[in-house]
Structures are given as C-alpha cells and as structure tokens.
Amino acid sequence: KAGVTQTPRYLIKTRGQQVTLSCSPISGHRSVSWYQQTPGQGLQFLFEYFSETQRNKGNFPGRFSGRQFSNSRSEMNVSTLELGDSALYLCASSLVKRTSGDQETQYFGPGTRLLVL
C-alpha cells in the first residue's frame, strides 16, 4: 500500500505570495492532519480534516487554510507569506473506525519544505 504523499517536496517563495500544498493520504484513510515544524517551535498542529469537514484547528492565523476533497486528498493554503512561515509542513493520515470513531496509528508523509525569502 502506498504511503502518504506530499507535493511539492520543496518550494521557494517570496514574502507576500501565496502557496498551496497537497497531501494524498493512504488509501482508505479518511482523516488528514497538517503540522508545521520549525527549529524554534517544534511540531505544531495546524488543522485536521475528516470526511471533507474541518474538525480541529490549531492556533494559527487565518492566513492558513485548508480543505479536503471527496477522495480524502487535502490541500493547505498559506496566503500573504511571511518569513516566519518558512518551515517543514507535514501531513498525516489515519484510519478512523466507523463504529467507534477510534483513531489508529497516524502515518506521516515526507513533508514539503517551504522557504520564504
């Protein structure tokens, strides 16, 4: 079974631009979460999508947004980029049991490294 894939793997943008990152979860996984990793702040939760609905959101400004499609693929968008947005953006997918809603192991993609100049 293919793992979580993220595209693109690397991005260079300038301040003020916007960027869209894509994440394809493991087949059958309906939950997709996004995280930002920086040397100073570590791994911080951005948001989670389940069945095309955002069901959890971290403490990030409104410039960070996301969505999930019917095939569970997810995108996140960052508008008006700032230097501090330079980071490794990771997405994770997990299988959610239909009957109990229990979460299983979360599997991470290789990440998209964003550099804002």
Next chain:
Amino acid sequence: KQEVTQIPAALSVPEGENLVLNCSFTDSAIYNLQWFRQDPGKGLTSLLLIQSSQREQTSGRLNASLDKSSGRSTLYIAASQPGDSATYLCAVVGLGTSGSRLTFGEGTQLTVNP
C-alpha cells in the same frame, strides 16, 4: 493545556548499549500515545502506538511503556545500532480532543556511535 516534555534533549551512546528515552505529559486524560522517529530533513516514521488502556507495546528491539496515572512513557531501545541515530518524538492525543490532534514533545536526538 497539554504539555509534553522529553528528556534528555540529546543522547550519545556507543553501539550495542541499551537505552531509555523518557516522555512526560501534564494531562493524564489521553486517548493514546505514539512514538515516532525522524531522520534529518525527513518526515516522521511511526514506531509504536499505545492506547490509554495498555501498559506497553513491543516491536523488535523497541519497547514502549505507558503509565497514564503518572503521565509518563518510556521508549526502551535494546542493543542500539548506528542506524538508530535519529530524533525520537513522543506525542499524545488528548481525551478532550475531537479528532486525531497530536501534541508533540520536542524530541530526543539520539546518536549511536560505531
């Protein structure tokens, strides 16, 4: 607010040594705890998942324990190898969380010297 702490921040050991990585969390109301490994510049690889009702999980040379009441977990690595060199992260999903939101510790950077 859940806080996760990992000690030590860095660890350097000779090959073959058994070692223990520590993780503590402030709110014992957790759904599960997961240990990950991260190689430089790469994504996270899941190592072990412990549900809140479990006390430990084992996979090969790895053994993770969970003491929910004291807010602690340990990752035991037996007979360490240079290939084990990486950053190890623990993360919890809180019971009050609707969903899969992970709260991470800052990680332990492990170096195993040949």
